[in-house]
Amino acid sequence: MKSPDRPDAAAEASERDHAVLTVGDVHKHFRRANGQDVPAVDGVSLEVRAGECLVLLGPSGCGKTTLLRSIAGLEHPDSGRIEVEGRPVFCSRDRINRSPQQRRLSMVFQSYALWPNMSVFDNIAYPLRQRGFKRAQLKAEVRRAGELVGLDEILRSYPNHISGGQQQRVALARALVSGDSLVLFDEPLSNVDAKVRQELRIELKGLQHKLGFGAVYVTHDQEEAMELGHRIAVLEHGKIAQMAGPEELYSRPVSRYVATFVGSTNEIEGTVESVDADGAVLSTALGKVVGARVGPDVTAGGKAVAIFRPEAGRVRAERPDGPNAWEARRRDRLFSGTHSEYVVTHERVAYRVWSDGAPVPAEGEMGWLTVPPSDVHIFRP
Numbered sequence: 001m002k003s004p005d006r007p008d009a010a011a012e013a014s015e016r017d018h019a020v021l022t023v024g025d026v027h028k029h030f031r032r033a034n035g036q037d038v039p040a041v042d043g044v045s046l047e048v049r050a051g052e053c054l055v056l057l058g059p060s061g062c063g064k065t066t067l068l069r070s071i072a073g074l075e076h077p078d079s080g081r082i083e084v085e086g087r088p089v090f091c092s093r094d095r096i097n098r099s100p101q102q103r104r105l106s107m108v109f110q111s112y113a114l115w116p117n118m119s120v121f122d123n124i125a126y127p128l129r130q131r132g133f134k135r136a137q138l139k140a141e142v143r144r145a146g147e148l149v150g151l152d153e154i155l156r157s158y159p160n161h162i163s164g165g166q167q168q169r170v171a172l173a174r175a176l177v178s179g180d181s182l183v184l185f186d187e188p189l190s191n192v193d194a195k196v197r198q199e200l201r202i203e204l205k206g207l208q209h210k211l212g213f214g215a216v217y218v219t220h221d222q223e224e225a226m227e228l229g230h231r232i233a234v235l236e237h238g239k240i241a242q243m244a245g246p247e248e249l250y251s252r253p254v255s256r257y258v259a260t261f262v263g264s265t266n267e268i269e270g271t272v273e274s275v276d277a278d279g280a281v282l283s284t285a286l287g288k289v290v291g292a293r294v295g296p297d298v299t300a301g302g303k304a305v306a307i308f309r310p311e312a313g314r315v316r317a318e319r320p321d322g323p324n325a326w327e328a329r330r331r332d333r334l335f336s337g338t339h340s341e342y343v344v345t346h347e348r349v350a351y352r353v354w355s356d357g358a359p360v361p362a363e364g365e366m367g368w369l370t371v372p373p374s375d376v377h378i379f380r381p
């Protein structure tokens with residue numbers, strides 16, 4: 001028989017690997033003043049495991065904040081089910097709708113949302129006071145949270161006497177002090193400058209590793225999403241367009257929307273000449289374009305777009321062998337510090353490709369634009 005105080009390895013592993021958040025088919029519509037109906041969240045389902053950071057990525061207006069606020073209990077969804085640590089906090093069918101305080105989660109906002117008339121200490125202590133912590137324990141927990149985010153020196157200061165980066169650290173400490181297993185972030189770093197943003201991202205990753213909370217992190221910044229997310233859900237008009245790890249999202253996007261939102265792309269529009277299991281051939285202004293990665297609903301005779309990343313493309317002085325060699329003019333060279341990019345044009349359309357040291361045409365001269373078919377995605381436009 002298993003002794004309860006000596007859990008076996010499997011039990012221990014399942015303790016760490018469980019869902020801290022489950023969202024099932026959540027819908028939330030808004031009605032605009034002009035009567036227009038906006039499906040802000042349109043049937044979203046997802047799960048966040050303990051210690052996992054799920055990033056919600058998408059352009060402004062795609063429903064990120066509405067989804068996050070629905071999870072937090074600040075927005076009342078039309079339908080669906082939301083569970084935190086396996087407990088339903090919202091369920092339209094069972095008429096459950098717990099208040100934000102009852103949901104046992106914390107939230108960090110873009111605007112910091114600190115109390116200006118309270119010291120850093122009292123701001124961090126706020127959720128503990130709400131939960132009725134005794135003085136001695138409250139003091140110890142606030143000091144511990146302050147230390148975690150490097151605020152121990154300024155606990156007596158007031159929010160308007162500290163920098164934006166420090167203010168966001170206070171908001172972070174306030175979210176972490178309660179020890180909730182789920183923390184929601186709504187674009188928390190978009191108001192701090194680039195250097196502090198970089199520091200805080202690294203610290204946030206470290207804190208998550210150390211404390212093991214699950215996170216839902218909203219951003220419109222694809223670089224931030226790639227750095228922070230164990231998985232990324234790309235939102236498009238309130239729906240999840242694709243949910244995957246950063247590498248898969250980058251190398252196997254399922255649509256033009258995802259491909260262009262995550263990383264830079266070159267695009268060539270055309271008509272599908274043929275499509276089979278090995279790929280598709282497009283007829284375009286550049287000439288024939290062969291792509292091996294074909295998205296859904298690409299059919300012969302229909303319109304399609306070929307997409308490739310700048311790092312997959314090249315410009316050559318000599319005509320390369322094989323398919324996907326197109327005559328084009330070499331323009332500028334752009335040096336970024338880590339690599340050089342060439343701008344190549346064909347009929348006033350510009351493409352960007354990386355250099356690999358092989359000979360390129362002189363600036364302004366004709367040459368060859370090329371990319372391997374295995375790096376070309378073909379999608380419906």
Ligand SMILES: Nc1ncnc2c1ncn2[C@@H]1O[C@H](COP(=O)(O)OP(=O)(O)O)[C@@H](O)[C@H]1O
Pocket residue numbers: 030031032038039040058059060061062063064065066067
């Ligand atoms: N209170 C509201 N009333 C009406 N429309 C809203 C309201 N809140 C958000 N919306 C609309 O819902 C959509 C999603 O908004 P939001 O969730 O804020 O997107 P994001 O955070 O991705 O920028 C947008 O079209 C927005 O205009």
Ligand SMILES: [Mg+2]
Pocket residue numbers: 064065066
């Ligand atoms: Mg938003």
